[in-house]
Amino acid sequence: MKIFVDPARCRGHARCLSIAPEAFEFLDLEDRSVAVEGAADLVGIAMLRAAEIECPERAITVETGEDQT
Amino acid sequence: MTTADVEAPEPSVGLDHHSAHFREHNYEIYEDLRARCPVAHSTAWGGFWALLDYQDVYDAAQDHELFSSAMEKGIPMAAPDPLVPIDTDPPLLQQYRRIGLPWLSPSSAKALEPMFRELATELIDEFIEAGEADLVGQLTTPLPARWILRMLGFDESRWQEWIEWIHATVHDRSHDPDKAMAGVTNIYTNIMAEMARRRADGYGDDLLSAIMQGEVDGEPLRDEQVIGYAFLMLLGGMDTTSGLTGNALVRLVEQPELRRRLIDDPDVLPKATEEFLRHDTPSQGLARIITRDCEFKGHQLRADDRVLLMFAAANRDPKVFTDPDRIDFDRVGNRHLAFGAGVHRCMGSNHARVMFQVMISEILSRLPDYTISGEIERFADAGDVYAVRRLPIRFTPGARSRADSSANSAA
Numbered sequence: 001m002k003i004f005v006d007p008a009r010c011r012g013h014a015r016c017l018s019i020a021p022e023a024f025e026f027l028d029l030e031d032r033s034v035a036v037e038g039a040a041d042l043v044g045i046a047m048l049r050a051a052e053i054e055c056p057e058r059a060i061t062v063e064t065g066e067d068q069t
Numbered sequence: 070m071t072t073a074d075v076e077a078p079e080p081s082v083g084l085d086h087h088s089a090h091f092r093e094h095n096y097e098i099y100e101d102l103r104a105r106c107p108v109a110h111s112t113a114w115g116g117f118w119a120l121l122d123y124q125d126v127y128d129a130a131q132d133h134e135l136f137s138s139a140m141e142k143g144i145p146m147a148a149p150d151p152l153v154p155i156d157t158d159p160p161l162l163q164q165y166r167r168i169g170l171p172w173l174s175p176s177s178a179k180a181l182e183p184m185f186r187e188l189a190t191e192l193i194d195e196f197i198e199a200g201e202a203d204l205v206g207q208l209t210t211p212l213p214a215r216w217i218l219r220m221l222g223f224d225e226s227r228w229q230e231w232i233e234w235i236h237a238t239v240h241d242r243s244h245d246p247d248k249a250m251a252g253v254t255n256i257y258t259n260i261m262a263e264m265a266r267r268r269a270d271g272y273g274d275d276l277l278s279a280i281m282q283g284e285v286d287g288e289p290l291r292d293e294q295v296i297g298y299a300f301l302m303l304l305g306g307m308d309t310t311s312g313l314t315g316n317a318l319v320r321l322v323e324q325p326e327l328r329r330r331l332i333d334d335p336d337v338l339p340k341a342t343e344e345f346l347r348h349d350t351p352s353q354g355l356a357r358i359i360t361r362d363c364e365f366k367g368h369q370l371r372a373d374d375r376v377l378l379m380f381a382a383a384n385r386d387p388k389v390f391t392d393p394d395r396i397d398f399d400r401v402g403n404r405h406l407a408f409g410a411g412v413h414r415c416m417g418s419n420h421a422r423v424m425f426q427v428m429i430s431e432i433l434s435r436l437p438d439y440t441i442s443g444e445i446e447r448f449a450d451a452g453d454v455y456a457v458r459r460l461p462i463r464f465t466p467g468a469r470s471r472a473d474s475s476a477n478s479a480a
Contacts, residue, residue, distance in 0.1 A: 011414040014175045017338050018422075028174040029167055031414075054343075055413075056404040 002063045003035035003048055009059035016051040016060060023048060033059075079110035079368065084119055086144075086377065086452035087355065088244035095451060096394070099382035108368045109448065117356070118368070119374040122408070123386035125366055126378045129357060130411040133159055134367075136357035138413060144356050144375055147242060148253055150293040152301040155355075159412055161285055168283035168290075169302070169416055172220060172276050178419035180218070188212050190470045193435055200466035201442060203431070205457050209314040210307075213424055215305025221299060222275025223263055230255075231363060235307045238460075240448040260299045264292065276302065284445040302417075310421045312351030312456030313407075314428050319457060320349065320396060322441050327396060332433050338426050341398045345425075347405035348396050350381040351454050355409065374419045380406045381455065436464040 005016070012031035016024045023039040026032070040048060045064065052060040060065060082102055085091060091098060099121055102109045107122040120126045127137045140146060141157040152158060154165035171177065192211055196202035214232050218225040237245075237252030260321075263277055272278035280298045283290055290298065321328040331341060359374040370376070384405045385393040408415035415421070432439065443461035448454070 011411060013408065013414055014419055015343075017175050024176050028171050028176070031163075031166065031170055050401075053402045054404065056406065058404075058406075 001045065001048075001065060003040050003051075004063070005035050006032050006059045006061070007032055007034075009057045010055075011046045011059075012021045012056050013056050015054045015056065019054060020047040023051065027045045081112040082109040083113070083120075084109060084111040085113040086113075086119075087450050088452075089449065092449065092451040092455070095381065095455065096385060099379065099385060103382065103386070108366050109367075115375075117144050117377055119354070119377040119379055121379050121382040121386075123383040123389040126383040126406060127219050127410055129376065129378050130406070130409055130413070133162075133412050135360055135363060136227060136378075137360050138162075139358055140377055142356040143374070144377060145242065147238065148297065148300060150297050151400040152304070153290070153294050153298040154416075155301055155413065156297070162412055164285040165283075165298070166416060168280055168285075169298070172279065173416045173419060175419045177268065178423045181420070182423050185212065185216065185424050186431065187460075188215060189427050189431040193431060194469040194471055197435060197467045197469060201461070201463045204318060204439070204462050205315045205460040206434070209311040209318070209428055209460075212428060213310040213421075214307045216424065217302060220275065220303060220306075221263070221277045221285060222267075222273050223277070224261075226435060231259075231303065232307055233304055236448070239304065239308055239453050240450045243450050243452065256300055256303065256325070257296060260296050260444060261292075263299075264295060290444050305415070305417045306420075308454050308456065309351045310417075312454050313345060313349065313421065313424050315457030315460055316349035316351065316455070317345040317425070317429065317458060318432070318439075319344070319445060320443070322439075324396065327398070328433070328437075330398060331429065332437055335430065337398050339422075339429060340400070340403075341429075342422055342425055343403045343405060344396055344398050344400055345398075346407035347384045347390070347403055348394075350384050350405070351408045351456055351457075352407065352409075352415075353381040353453065353455050354379040355413075374384060378409075380409060398462065416451060435467055435470075436462075439464040 010032040014026060016033050017026055020043045023036055023043040024033045025036050027034060047061045052062050105122045107125060109119045111117055120129055137158050138156055140151040154162050157165055189212060192208045196207055210232060211228055214228040215225040218228055234252035234255045237248050242249035264281060267278055267281060272282060277299055282294050354377045357376045357378060357427060358371045359372055361372050363370050382408060386392050410419040439462045442463040445457055446459035448456050448458050
């Protein structure tokens with residue numbers, strides 16, 4: 001499973017940090033989130049999907065590598 | 070759509086977002102306009118466009134080259150100099166934002182939560198024994214105001230004066246420009262005094278010092294830019310968070326099941342926060358100015374046309390939000406635009422959320438049975454910030470939390 005935060009779209013709303021704080025890190029000076037390496041497996045697909053669907057900038061994509069939707 | 074349609078003169082919809090009618094009927098007006106012309110043109114205030122639909126507002130917010138944030142966008146203009154960074158465009162915008170970002174990051178908001186709670190406890194202590202209060206005047210206004218003054222390194226005991234000036238600037242500028250200008254003058258004078266103090270005594274660990282030492286393109290900010298930056302921090306800090314909280318506190322009385330849910334299930338508060346931001350958006354809209362003649366969603370826009378991005382209307386767009394007028398804490402896919410979108414996303418959003426959550430949870434734990442005991446007074450002009458000015462409440466009196474404040478009042 002892979003999470004990707006598009007740096008060109010993320011505007012630092014930080015909704016993902018509130019939904020899945022273990023899976024995302026915030027770069028203060030760049031005003032954007034990044035996915036934590038390997039954290040996808042700790043957090044679980046439901047939380048990641050929630051972060052994806054609540055992101056106002058549609059910056060987050062979650063790829064499961066198999067059809068889990 | 071044919072060229073002839075595009076070139077046809079736009080009929081005015083008579084929208085005046087600063088009017089009393091708008092304040093009382095804003096959401097009805099949005100729905101009426103959405104049905105008739107989601108890209109609406111009004112002749113009020115020298116003429117402007119208003120975008121109502123979510124996708125239109127979102128697209129305009131993303132296209133910062135066409136939809137500029139230069140200060141001439143104001144309907145009407147607010148301050149004599151640009152507010153920084155909200156009245157700037159990329160690429161300078163990001164450099165200006167970078168000066169304030171470390172102070173406004175998610176982690177700095179989280180680190181301040183105990184301080185917000187202490188402040189809330191202290192403020193509630195002042196009225197908890199009385200069984201009645203003006204919840205907006207005594208809690209939701211002073212808490213964010215004192216925080217932003219403290220962060221700027223200003224004397225927070227003077228919060229009432231600052232609030233008066235800021236409220237005049239925001240809420241009186243359309244119907245009493247002299248009063249608004251007097252507020253602006255006081256704000257300028259006092260920020261300049263704080264700048265002089267730092268130049269004489271040295272910089273401190275405060276946001277104004279950081280702004281004064283900040284650089285853009287290798288140059289320090291000019292004095293009017295420093296003032297514009299501090300001014301914006303005061304505007305954002307003092308008005309909108311109180312607006313959100315006051316609006317939500319009214320809903321919790323109108324819809325007791327929402328209050329019950331928050332008391333029984335405090336973990337829903339983060340989702341409830343997003344839903345109140347969507348449903349009861351304080352910053353109804355922000356303006357942009359068009360940089361070149363163009364066609365937008367079938368309408369001919371001209372260079373220097375002003376456009377209002379109606380975030381509050383976008384947040385009730387039924388094409389995006391199912392049953393948009395209903396407050397649903399379990400809503401999925403709540404991509405509301407209460408903090409805007411694109412490069413100008415509200416810099417104070419992290420702190421706004423934490424302050425809102427602290428105030429709501431402290432109210433629900435210490436005065437869970439509050440009821441509204443008089444007339445809800447709203448700011449006359451809701452065009453910029455839709456907010457409660459005075460919220461008289463009654464509740465079962467409780468005990469103070471802090472022994473020291475009891476001791477002070479007994480002395």
